[in-house]
Amino acid sequence: MSNVIISPSILSADFANLERDIKRAEKAGADWLHIDVMDGHFVPNITIGVPVTASVKKAATVPLDVHLMIENPEKYVEPFVKAGADILTFHYEAVESDEKISELISYIKSFGIKAGMSIKPKTPAEVCYKFLNELDMLLVMTVEPGFGGQKFMENCAQKVRLIREQNSGIIIQVDGGINAETGKICKDYGANSLVAGNYIYKSEDIEQAIRSLK
Ligand code: DX5
Ligand code: ZN
DSSP states (O other): OOOOEEEEBGGGSOGGGHHHHHHHHHHTTOSSEEEEEEBSSSSSOBOOOHHHHHHHHHHOOSOEEEEEEOSSGGGGHHHHHHHTOSEEEEEGGGSSOHHHHHHHHHHHHTTTSEEEEEEOTTSOGGGGGGGTTTOSEEEEESSOTTOSSOOOOHHHHHHHHHHHHHOSSSEEEEESSOOHHHHHHHHHHTOOEEEESHHHHTSSOHHHHHHHHO
């Protein structure tokens, strides 16, 4: 048992029974709910947007951890804040300059919520070092963003160790192919938040699945 934040990805939930699946995850011990927003441009898939996020907010009691896999994230900060995001994570690769990244972090935090930044598998850990003191969370993707149910890449998880060496206090989250075994690898590298979609929602016993990640 550790202080790791477990954030089930509702991308693997039954969208026709979203309220039921939100409550199920909360009852099973979810700390946050992870909402995967995809725009068909930054990633090839299209998933959840602002209205569904607002509906999830009505049904949820835990914080909403919103992962923006979209271009022009700055345009959508306010709509997602209004929809109820508590943690808003954009992608490093979606912002054109370091200056714009700092502006975006401040802008997200100006709404009184947490700011996160994510790096894709091919992006080196070093690019985020200069932002670690400004960010609340750094999300290390352990699959290529776009789809649930992909295979965990351990070489991506190794970036967690490098980032943890730079900053002891930041939340380091991992996302993609996480289960009890790969989650343990990430925690050993220094991750303290795990996202899991398929492992949690496709399991027979959600409570046991969440417990096994802690
Ligand atoms: C992938 C998403 C993930 C996804 C994880 O692009 O960012 O959050 O839902 O799903 P699993 O845990 O099934 O790999
Ligand atoms: Zn995600």
